[in-house]
Amino acid sequence: MTHRIDERVTKAVALIWTSFDPEAMQQGYDLLTEAAEAGDPDACCFLARCHLGEAYVWSGGGFETDEEEAAELLRESIERGSAMGVLCALRTGDLTPDERERMPFASLKEAFDAVVAQAEAGDPFSRYVAGNAWFWGDLLEIEGPAWSDRFRTEEAYDRYAYPIAARYYEQSFESGLANGFGNYRTIFESGLAPIDEQTFEGWMKRLAAAGNPLVTNDYGILLETRYDDAAGAFACYRKAFELGDTESAYNVGVCYGRGYGVAQDLDKAFEYYLAAAEAGHPKAQFAVGNFYFEGRGKIAQDPARALPWLEQACYNENAEDDFAPAVELALCYRNGWGCPRNDRRAFALLEEIEERIDEVWEPLDAQICHALGTAYAFGRGTEEDIPRGIAWLDRAIELGSEEAARDRAQFRKRLIGGWKRR
Numbered sequence: 173m174t175h176r177i178d179e180r181v182t183k184a185v186a187l188i189w190t191s192f193d194p195e196a197m198q199q200g201y202d203l204l205t206e207a208a209e210a211g212d213p214d215a216c217c218f219l220a221r222c223h224l225g226e227a228y229v230w231s232g233g234g235f236e237t238d239e240e241e242a243a244e245l246l247r248e249s250i251e252r253g254s255a256m257g258v259l260c261a262l263r264t265g266d267l268t269p270d271e272r273e274r275m276p277f278a279s280l281k282e283a284f285d286a287v288v289a290q291a292e293a294g295d296p297f298s299r300y301v302a303g304n305a306w307f308w309g310d311l312l313e314i315e316g317p318a319w320s321d322r323f324r325t326e327e328a329y330d331r332y333a334y335p336i337a338a339r340y341y342e343q344s345f346e347s348g349l350a351n352g353f354g355n356y357r358t359i360f361e362s363g364l365a366p367i368d369e370q371t372f373e374g375w376m377k378r379l380a381a382a383g384n385p386l387v388t389n390d391y392g393i394l395l396e397t398r399y400d401d402a403a404g405a406f407a408c409y410r411k412a413f414e415l416g417d418t419e420s421a422y423n424v425g426v427c428y429g430r431g432y433g434v435a436q437d438l439d440k441a442f443e444y445y446l447a448a449a450e451a452g453h454p455k456a457q458f459a460v461g462n463f464y465f466e467g468r469g470k471i472a473q474d475p476a477r478a479l480p481w482l483e484q485a486c487y488n489e490n491a492e493d494d495f496a497p498a499v500e501l502a503l504c505y506r507n508g509w510g511c512p513r514n515d516r517r518a519f520a521l522l523e524e525i526e527e528r529i530d531e532v533w534e535p536l537d538a539q540i541c542h543a544l545g546t547a548y549a550f551g552r553g554t555e556e557d558i559p560r561g562i563a564w565l566d567r568a569i570e571l572g573s574e575e576a577a578r579d580r581a582q583f584r585k586r587l588i589g590g591w592k593r594r
Contacts, residue, residue: 177295180207181214185297188222188229190348192385192416197233208245213252217260220245224264230386232416242266250275255286259301262310280314291340296347303340306333307355327364335365345375350384380408385417392423396432406433413444418451425459438469449481457485458497465500475510486521498524499536506543506552518543519553529567538571546579558583558591 180203187193187200201222207215220242221228222235229235243266249257250267253276261267262280277283284305290298305311309329312319323329338359341352353375359365360372373394380391392408395401406427412420425444428437442463448456461481467473482504485497498521504510505518522544525532532540541564547553549561562583568576585591 213254216249217257255283258283299344306337385415388412389420402433422448422456454488454491515553541568
């Protein structure tokens with residue numbers, strides 16, 4: 173069973189998934205709504221994608237994430253006969269046994285073949301969806317048990333499927349649709365498809381030139397890390413930000429902070445860090461907190477203003493293995509900087525830092541060693557362990573901490589019975 177995609181839907185898809193312009197994206201959404209009200213099945217599927225979050229549509233478009241609404245729209249698209257809706261529901265986990273019974277396709281294979289037919293006819297999004305089905309392993313379910321028996325390991329499947337997925341993604345890129353680029357990168361890095369560096373970088377450059385802010389930022393990272401092209405990298409980062417990718421502001425801020433590809437300007441760096449931090453970028457949140465924690469550029473030292481940014485950075489669910497915010501936050505809690513002193517909260521962070529003390533930068537390494545020393549020696553936020561505390565105080569003294577020396581002087585070691593406070 174095949175279905176020709178309506179021209180309104182094709183136009184709407186281009187506006188929503190290739191324009192990266194909030195106003196144009198809203199126009200596309202309105203077109204989909206109009207087509208859906210007229211009974212178009214694919215329009216319902218694409219409306220659902222608009223409400224499935226940033227993995228399915230650019231967050232800069234401003235569409236509200238609503239999984240219940242999306243699931244209802246997918247059900248409607250399937251019942252009306254959208255093969256695209258079937259594959260999308262399969263990917264999101266919304267293709268329930270009841271929905272399979274109601275779909276007007278004899279099998280998943282029939283729905284998949286319909287999408288492939290649309291892809292072969294030149295539809296960019298169908299090419300992307302077909303690529304996804306191969307990339308994510310949906311073909312194992314679409315083709316049934318025979319394929320599960322055929323591919324005994326994940327690598328065996330990937331070795332077969334990745335080249336096919338890559339071909340579909342490249343076909344979608346030709347129309348400026350870059351949704352599959354992250355998966356394409358995974359395929360390239362796996363070495364399981366015949367994609368050389370020149371081809372991969374060529375597609376990245378082409379999609380960046382087409383105005384995709386996310387790929388533009390990635391291209392800047394490539395220019396920086398592989399070619400040390402400071403001017404090119406900075407230009408890409410700034411262009412990505414101007415195109416609407418708020419989080420790329422962090423990379424612009426780093427360039428201003430380092431003087432990389434542009435004259436060093438700490439105040440400009442702060443402006444861009446703040447823009448990225450407000451968009452939820454964890455490293456940018458730390459950068460803003462650090463500016464207030466230390467006092468940098470025109471930003472005066474202000475622990476009270478540093479604290480909320482450090483907390484956001486420290487507990488951001490998207491943060492990588494970066495404990496830098498915990499270092500400054502622990503010192504705030506431990507010393508009562510910008511907040512009431514809280515030994516328990518301080519020690520909870522100090523305990524995480526303890527095994528990574530060699531990664532702490534000067535002069536905070538001495539302060540952290542001192543904080544660990546007093547925590548153990550005086551039982552601040554944890555059980556008292558004087559020998560362990562003395563060891564940390566001694567290390568802080570070696571790093572030049574006069575405060576640690578004064579605290580260390582409060583203890584003496586007896587000939588019998590161990591350490592004792594004077």
